[in-house]
Amino acid sequence: MSGCNTVSAIVNPAGSMNVLSAHEVSKLHDTTHTGLYSLFRQCALAVLSCDTELDDAQELMNLYHDFDIKIMQEHRGLQLELINAPACAFVNGELIRGVRENLFSVVRDILHVFSEIEAHDLLQLTDPQDITNLIFEILRHANAFIPKTPPNIVVCWGGHSIGREEYKYTKDVGYQLGLRGMDICTGCGPGAMKGPMKGGHIGHAKQRIHNGRFIGLTEPGIIAAESPNPIVNELLIMPDIEKRLESFVRLGHGIVVFPGGPGTCEEIMYLIGILLHPANRELPFPFILTGPACAKEYFEQINAFIGDTLGAEAQKLYEIIVDDPVTVANRMQQGLHKVKQYRKDHSDAFYFNWKLHIEHSFQEPFEPTHENMAALALEPDLPKAELAANLRRAMSGIVAGNIKEDGVEAIRKHGKFKLKGEPKLMKRVDKLLASFVEQQRMKLPGSHYEPCYEIEH
Amino acid sequence: MSGCNTVSAIVNPAGSMNVLSAHEVSKLHDTTHTGLYSLFRQCALAVLSCDTELDDAQELMNLYHDFDIKIMQEHRGLQLELINAPACAFVNGELIRGVRENLFSVVRDILHVFSEIEAHDLLQLTDPQDITNLIFEILRHANAFIPKTPPNIVVCWGGHSIGREEYKYTKDVGYQLGLRGMDICTGCGPGAMKGPMKGGHIGHAKQRIHNGRFIGLTEPGIIAAESPNPIVNELLIMPDIEKRLESFVRLGHGIVVFPGGPGTCEEIMYLIGILLHPANRELPFPFILTGPACAKEYFEQINAFIGDTLGAEAQKLYEIIVDDPVTVANRMQQGLHKVKQYRKDHSDAFYFNWKLHIEHSFQEPFEPTHENMAALALEPDLPKAELAANLRRAMSGIVAGNIKEDGVEAIRKHGKFKLKGEPKLMKRVDKLLASFVEQQRMKLPGSHYEPCYEIEH
């Protein structure tokens, strides 16, 4: 199998990796191959599979079942030993430097986020302020804050599985953003998560910006399905999807949404649900939905869905721009100026959106079990923000059932998720999901998609 | 006309621009609009037309006939005032920084090369050593030498007018070169001069190489027809084609040739003619002809032409690799190692190929007048190097007649160039040129090509 070419090598740290104590090294050594080790190995493999076209973690793990990784303490610092690693990460036996940096970001985050923090039961936090503090600390530990920089991080959301024309469009938008000096943050997989970075990079090159940031914000559950591209020069691994979403909206200064499937829909619901809160009414938050001409209908559909479910107020939170990368970039730039002014006026940090109010219902980890999915209240008369929270959870569960390891396994064992609720609303949801299936937005094209859910009308 | 959007602006220096004396500023001011000023204006316009799809200098000058540029001395240094400059060089009214840097390279080279040096009649030099010294000084003045760097400049030659598949291939080769840390130098126009830079840039990004060099080596006669892309981060303007060619082979450490037309053929003849000299026999000089699968026939044709005209010895100087970017990059890397070892063994500089012997016949400026073209000795019984020199001149004349301002003007006035010589040889030449016409390698596709030459069999 061609993807199975492998290389074994010893690699030295690159990037911001800190030195480790003897104690920390021993935690990662972990000969019993349980706990952190397996998480570490999986994330490392994802980073090394930088050219993979798969979006199936299990398949990837099978393909490189004999891959192994060991931490070695060495006189000049730390080293990693890679055994049977994917050959695509190497050039003439040497690990591509971008991959190397991302690999050591994995060491950093797995150690810090999952070892230090889990040790203190910090993930059981319930006070919203404590959760936000935890996110702040994880991002700070990863050096994600650059104090004096004015707001310029544009988060790009959108599908990992998009068509050629849509992909090209994400590059064009990224290029225009990059030409204007903006940095890009995405979920770090393929498709709409990769295109803006490629385009942004060329934009930066023309402007001679050498320290442009291409931030990939991921989580262990998804990283293997959406491998970070080596253009990502800051890889951040958050503990779960809820903390990842909160990181997007606190670290990023504006959001561009490209066409996508249920994951993208989850992100839109998340942001709308938060921005609907009265405490956030005055907060400027640039939020643009955009795609090429061929995506016009797609956005009409999304817009209608939002109007029907969350109302006209929700529709006012974003702007839809079709087929016009220059305008997208200019509007985003104007939006960022407003963000800057607002933060100055309210003495808020540029690098972290402390003022954004997030209700606990958007922070609380949602475990997409069959029970939890079935229990979701999907009723039109709920407060809009609460309905958005539940729609977010429903979409999150479908993403898990589609491509996250645990979710796929649960579907295999127990059959499809069942979603129920008020019939008219459920019909609306069904129609939207069916359109994602039809447009091949659920999984990478070529693979057959078998829905992981059933809508009970 | 959409290309005619213009912007007026005042721009500050960027890049390695030195400060100017009052005396130098006055030289560029030149109110009578003769001499340096018109050269300066034309090169500046070429740099500013960074997105143009034209390869016709005259057309460009007409399009922006009201473009003007002025030098202003200012308290913090030097400034340029641009009047009615092409809008594509600006983002929201601000000049793209890469364009800005290249613009000031124009100031630097026009001043230095054409003012200082012409002042001393240095262009009338006849001693080969003096010409080489002059080239050395121009390149040094432009900070093109980076002393301790091992050989890693790969010159990419090839057509400005190539097909989509060939273009993609030049990107792939550039990517593989970039991944291996090699820098790219081209003639800085579109097509095969742009592709390797785009690819190389992504390769560098993945390797976190922030100081990669993308050298554009041009000349006033061609710059308006082959505008430098803003990825070019070192723009060098040599006085004429002969000094430009010598710069390629003394500054570059290896050559990759992609498919192209008469310009590319000129370059191949130039390099073969030089390498055939006995003094260069031991000198390692990586020289690779490559293209995608669809270019296989093209290279067979070129190879046959070389065999028929310059013999088997000439064919041994290069290697042809079809459809294999990884092998091209690996072979080049191996070649550069040999160059490095040779320079070390012979205490030659890494940054300038002093040891390469170049006969005066390859240095002497060839003016492609109708007389000179007609007088070219194209006889198979000439010494091979001399024949190569004359074939080089013939091709050079055709390039001029196709796209250089003076040449196009001469053709308009006096009709086609007439080339004559030994009938069998002339048939060979005719066939090659006809194939260039047929493959649309003479001018950008879409434009009708009217040959500027006639072969007298």
Place this chain on the structure above:
Amino acid sequence: MSGCNTVSAIVNPAGSMNVLSAHEVSKLHDTTHTGLYSLFRQCALAVLSCDTELDDAQELMNLYHDFDIKIMQEHRGLQLELINAPACAFVNGELIRGVRENLFSVVRDILHVFSEIEAHDLLQLTDPQDITNLIFEILRHANAFIPKTPPNIVVCWGGHSIGREEYKYTKDVGYQLGLRGMDICTGCGPGAMKGPMKGGHIGHAKQRIHNGRFIGLTEPGIIAAESPNPIVNELLIMPDIEKRLESFVRLGHGIVVFPGGPGTCEEIMYLIGILLHPANRELPFPFILTGPACAKEYFEQINAFIGDTLGAEAQKLYEIIVDDPVTVANRMQQGLHKVKQYRKDHSDAFYFNWKLHIEHSFQEPFEPTHENMAALALEPDLPKAELAANLRRAMSGIVAGNIKEDGVEAIRKHGKFKLKGEPKLMKRVDKLLASFVEQQRMKLPGSHYEPCYEIEH
């Protein structure tokens, strides 16, 4: 009073200061002015009193009794408000940048070391490995590790109160060390802690070393008495003297001891006690006692004291070099080469001396109360390392009684410390201390010294 010129100002962070969370800021705000705040204020004042000639913390606090400091969260990050700060830290109303950096090191360490770590009762650790891990973490958090640098940190110990000739000598030695590229680490007060930095800085300048490290390692108990000079470009505040001493020997690669009083003697006892342990026998540890010609007798005295109390084996651990800065620097350089080789051979980190074995008796915080001082076992038949540990404690107590705030207060309340033990040994100790008094090594010259101890023979 001239020292009382004050300035009030708002200052922005400099140096490696990380951004703070809302939670952390609130900890430092602390309106009740208890806990961290008073520690923070005292350390900040010490850093701001960069030109003070005092060695009396209480006097300093009195002098600037209306000094106040507040942390402000601000849109671009963190700010400090200084009220009635010593004018000597400012130039035309602006804080000297070196002072500014050190001030933010105080924020960093007070927060991290005293807040985070005390919160987890980490200072109650008893396992030697845990204590070492804690020290490692504090130093790492302060970015004190620079992974790939070969061993070149020379710790300079010696008195804060030394004569002009001795002071000049410490500069000369620092100059020779600096010329050889070595970095300097001291306790960061005046005298022998300042001289080597001044000299080293000039040495670095001549070698164009711009990133030379001048590390000041201090503790809250001593910082106000020994204010960091602004040449110190890495200020580290350790929780107590024992952790500070361990930091010296794990972070530093070699030790130079200049003449000094009981503090210096404490340091010598500490290092000898550790190096006497069989586990450290093979470990190379450059250890040089040196001073100008006039200090010859002083070192003979110290050497005799060590011989008499700890034996000939202890005397073999160090080398005494009189009046020869070049030889000191060359011997140190040779010693560092051995350290480098040893660390390589044993795969130990360059930046932290993991292999050095330290017994718990040298780690355990010694509280110099009257009871503890009186209870010290000072008997010649103890194991040598244990005797060294107790002599270290005795000297530590005398330093506290001389210049540390708590110690001075205890003496004021309860009278002199009483030291007792085997009569001959006690006579030896008495004689040594008397010589310190006579040579004005107890307190800065000019002030009258009233012994804080009594030896019971």
Place this chain on the structure above:
Amino acid sequence: MSGCNTVSAIVNPAGSMNVLSAHEVSKLHDTTHTGLYSLFRQCALAVLSCDTELDDAQELMNLYHDFDIKIMQEHRGLQLELINAPACAFVNGELIRGVRENLFSVVRDILHVFSEIEAHDLLQLTDPQDITNLIFEILRHANAFIPKTPPNIVVCWGGHSIGREEYKYTKDVGYQLGLRGMDICTGCGPGAMKGPMKGGHIGHAKQRIHNGRFIGLTEPGIIAAESPNPIVNELLIMPDIEKRLESFVRLGHGIVVFPGGPGTCEEIMYLIGILLHPANRELPFPFILTGPACAKEYFEQINAFIGDTLGAEAQKLYEIIVDDPVTVANRMQQGLHKVKQYRKDHSDAFYFNWKLHIEHSFQEPFEPTHENMAALALEPDLPKAELAANLRRAMSGIVAGNIKEDGVEAIRKHGKFKLKGEPKLMKRVDKLLASFVEQQRMKLPGSHYEPCYEIEH
């Protein structure tokens, strides 16, 4: 003789040294040991004698009569072979980096200034504008212009032979200038040329200024007598004293004059003579005479001399500040703000004082032969600027007779210079010179001073 310890070594370039062409190397090779070579050898020796206490070029040349230097072209660039070079420039066999950089500045300037420029007879220029352009070009070639930097170069003039208290004062002033971010430019010898640099360096260190400029402006005639200290990090060698003086006032933004002898007096006369010109009346030019308390009388004497010879208008051009480094630095800082504002208002460059008008009488090289000295018109009824020019020449001749190689030789051959003029004026001059002799400002203390001049009353 202890100064005669020598080292032979091969050294690689450091600093801004450009690569050389084969042609340039051959010029410096020069086997006949005439021309450039001897100039080059002498300047190189001066740079290498960085710790010398001599101020006698001939003595230095004798001491190292077997010193030799050779240029070698090498694959990675240029190398110098040093044979029997002064040991003080080396640490453990390796050249101190600061010395190395200055050595390659010698290569650069000897080549450029004396080879390129003399080749074109540029030193025979008579048009003031051409001379200024030449100075501009030499400084630009040496990278002495940093375009966007606001005016902050303070030139410090003063004696090479000054007392301990005066020396310490120059350090204190340098320290205060450095604390305020100002850069220092001096004639690069000992005494008042070294002190401000040492002090400035500590000031920069405290402000964490790593790119501070310590510019040494010298000339071949004086360099061997006033060796550049290795703190000098930009060494500039001008062709003669007149171009050196013009460089001081065009490159520097303000002048501080410390006590000194005839050289300092020459500098004062030069600056006064220029500033007296009506064209310079509006030009802000900070000009401060300062010294410690013990120098009060000295400046009264100088001030009286200026009043008596050049009048009250001349006295208004400078300010005398006694024993107050902080005020000197603050006044200079205020002055530089005015310079900045003036240059902005008049669109003049920050890095070169184009607007300063300099009469040809101050540019014209004055050769201090016996004839020329005797012919100087020293008459009180001359226009003041002309008288200042002649007094400048007289002082210049005395400096030459004291310490410049040619001058010393001329005195040895032909006896003392004879100065004559209006009796009262000559008495004034005699008295001033006698006071220099008495205060040991003519030569380094310790050496006997035999006047090289006679005043004819």
